[in-house]
Amino acid sequence: MDEDKFTDQFKSFKERTLQRPFFIIYVLLGVSYLLILIGFVVALSKVATLSSDVNKARAELAKDPTGHDFHLFPCGPDTRQWEYFRGKxxxxxxKAVSWHQAKAQCEGLQSQLVIIDGFPKQNFIQTRTRNERFWIGLYEVQEGDWRWLDGSNYRTGFRNWKQGEPNNYQNQNEDCGQVRINGEWNDYTCNSDSYFICEKPLPSKPAGSQKGT
Structure with a gap:
């Protein structure tokens, strides 16, 4: 009798032991399916959000077809030679021309020779004028009386003259300002040829129909 009881207990234990791995597998499969379902729902949500954003962007572009270009090219998509910096x-x-020709060409582009009023603009210009000289909007009315084209106060404003400048080299009348190769300012004879920098305000709205230089 005891032997039969032991045999039955062993058989029951064996059956439970064999069933346990299958139970764990079923649990793992259930968890896997649940995770897949959650991932699928999240993916669908992201796709729906992205689709909504795309539709909004298309709607905005339809309202203002030049607005996208305006954000990419603040100075205008048709004005590739104009560079943007701090709102201007x-x-x-x-091409190198005389100071007066440079002034006239800037005015023809609805702008003026650049006014350098601080280190940020000085640094911006200096990084783009290496190895060449460029006219700026600074000129001398009479000996020692320098002025900016826009009427800014020269005496109390920012200056970056090269040491020893301004002067009249070899008794020449050097009445026009320029940035030198290293970015420092130099006075030079106005009828000499140099490159030049024009400056103008940022357009207030996209001007897709305007052609720039």
């Missing part, structure tokens, strides 16, 4: 646009010429 700058044109770096590819």
């Amino acid at each position: 646009c700058y044109y770096f010429s590819l």
Whole structure:
């Protein structure tokens, strides 16, 4: 009798032992399916959000077709030679002319020769005028009386003259300002040829139909 009881207990234990791995597998499969379902729902949510954003962007573009270009090219998508910096646009010429010709060409582009009023603009210009000289909007009315084209106060404003400048080298009348190769300012004869920098305010709205230089 005891032997039969032991045999039955052993058989029951064996059956439970064999069933346990299958139970664990079923649990793992259930968890896996649940995770897959959650991932699928999250993916669908992200796709729906992205689709909504795309539709909004298309709607905005339909309302203002030039607005996207305006954000990418603040100075205008058709004005590739104009560079943006701190709310203004700058044109770096590819041809050297006299100071008065440079002034006239900037005015023809609805701008003026650049006014350098602080280190941020000085640094911006200096990084783009290496190895060349560029006219700026600074001129001398009479000996020692320098002025900016926009009427800014020269005497109390920012200056970055090269040491020993301004002067009249070899008794020449050097009445126009320029940035030198290293970015420092130099006075030079106005009828000499140098490159030049024009400056103008940032357009207030996209001007897709305007053609720039």
